[in-house]
Amino acid sequence: MMLKIGPYEFQSRLLLGTGKYPNLDIQKEAVEVSGAEILTFAVRRMNIFAPDQPNFLEQLDLTKYKLLPNTAGAKTAEEAVRIARLAKASGLCDMIKVEVIGCDKTLLPDPVETLKATEMLLEEGFIVLPYTSDDVVLAKRLQELGCHAIMPGASPIGSGQGIINPLNLSFIIEQATVPVIVDAGIGSPADAALAMELGADGVLLNTAVAGAADPVKMAKAMKLAIEAGRLGYQAGRIPKKRYATASSPMEGMSIV
Amino acid sequence: MELVINGELIHVPDHIRTIADLLVHFQLNQKIAIVEVNAHIVQKQEYETTALCNGDRVEIVHFVGGG
Numbered sequence: 599m600m601l602k603i604g605p606y607e608f609q610s611r612l613l614l615g616t617g618k619y620p621n622l623d624i625q626k627e628a629v630e631v632s633g634a635e636i637l638t639f640a641v642r643r644m645n646i647f648a649p650d651q652p653n654f655l656e657q658l659d660l661t662k663y664k665l666l667p668n669t670a671g672a673k674t675a676e677e678a679v680r681i682a683r684l685a686k687a688s689g690l691c692d693m694i695k696v697e698v699i700g701c702d703k704t705l706l707p708d709p710v711e712t713l714k715a716t717e718m719l720l721e722e723g724f725i726v727l728p729y730t731s732d733d734v735v736l737a738k739r740l741q742e743l744g745c746h747a748i749m750p751g752a753s754p755i756g757s758g759q760g761i762i763n764p765l766n767l768s769f770i771i772e773q774a775t776v777p778v779i780v781d782a783g784i785g786s787p788a789d790a791a792l793a794m795e796l797g798a799d800g801v802l803l804n805t806a807v808a809g810a811a812d813p814v815k816m817a818k819a820m821k822l823a824i825e826a827g828r829l830g831y832q833a834g835r836i837p838k839k840r841y842a843t844a845s846s847p848m849e850g851m852s853i854v
Numbered sequence: 855m856e857l858v859i860n861g862e863l864i865h866v867p868d869h870i871r872t873i874a875d876l877l878v879h880f881q882l883n884q885k886i887a888i889v890e891v892n893a894h895i896v897q898k899q900e901y902e903t904t905a906l907c908n909g910d911r912v913e914i915v916h917f918v919g920g921g
Binding site: 615616617618619625638639640641642643644646647649653654655656665667668670683684685687688689690755756782802803804805 | 859860861880881882885886887888890895896897898913914915916917918919920921
């Protein structure tokens with residue numbers, strides 16, 4: 599089964615961020631090894647006096663990847679819409695990760711502005727993937743607007759704290775009619791696997807790979823963890839019990 | 855003429871009349887860039903025909919690494 603977001607289909611359920619890698623060579627290799635087909639980017643002012651400065655996106659084979667620009671930097675719906683329009687004007691993408699930050703310290707999203715931006719961008723024909731908190735009702739409201747995926751955070755951006763509220767995430771996943779991509783806060787492959795085991799459709803992460811001691815190896819680990827978590831979810835785990843149940847048969851015990 | 859490019863007041867030679875001229879001048883014409891003039895996004899097909907005026911506020915943005 600493929601991951602479907604709007605009109606697009608993907609084999610990989612890992613969405614990878616492109617910030618903060620030690621260098622472009624390591625980044626290229628990490629992206630390749632991760633198997634990711636969706637890469638996130640930010641939109642920023644160019645240094646017009648340094649035209650030769652290497653740019654990761656310009657070195658990418660754009661036939662192999664879908665770009666998911668974010669609206670990072672926006673604090674209002676209007677700012678997010680402006681960034682989204684700029685991104686789309688590149689002619690390279692029509693997907694947008696709505697990211698409207700409401701608190702500088704925690705980088706948690708502003709729910710009201712996120713909802714507003716999502717509505718405005720959907721009206722303009724974007725494929726909209728809002729980054730939200732793990733609020734179940736907000737996820738529902740975003741979904742009712744017609745967004746193409748919901749991206750609840752596992753914990754604060756870049757914190758590596760993993761999934762703080764698996765209960766809320768599972769509530770969001772259970773009621774979702776669009777893909778749920780767990781975004782932000784993933785620290786280790788175990789976190790990514792857990793997200794998938796909870797039934798998430800995908801995981802978006804950046805720092806967990808870019809900031810690892812060996813980003814390339816971590817990219818591979820995340821790919822495998824997400825595949826394993828997905829398989830585990832599909833396979834259906836056993837229920838947890840309070841006491842033991844023997845795995846070995848009780849018959850023929852007379853030998854001891 | 856003088857333009858405010860990415861928030862900085864910059865003097866550009868008089869032969870620069872359009873967005874296309876401006877991008878060539880700064881050797882940015884081969885880059886993946888998006889241009890906004892006075893808060894209005896300029897589509898690529900309009901680069902040749904969009905004239906710049908003294909005092910215009912120009913934003914030249916691109917994609918950078920981000921999560």
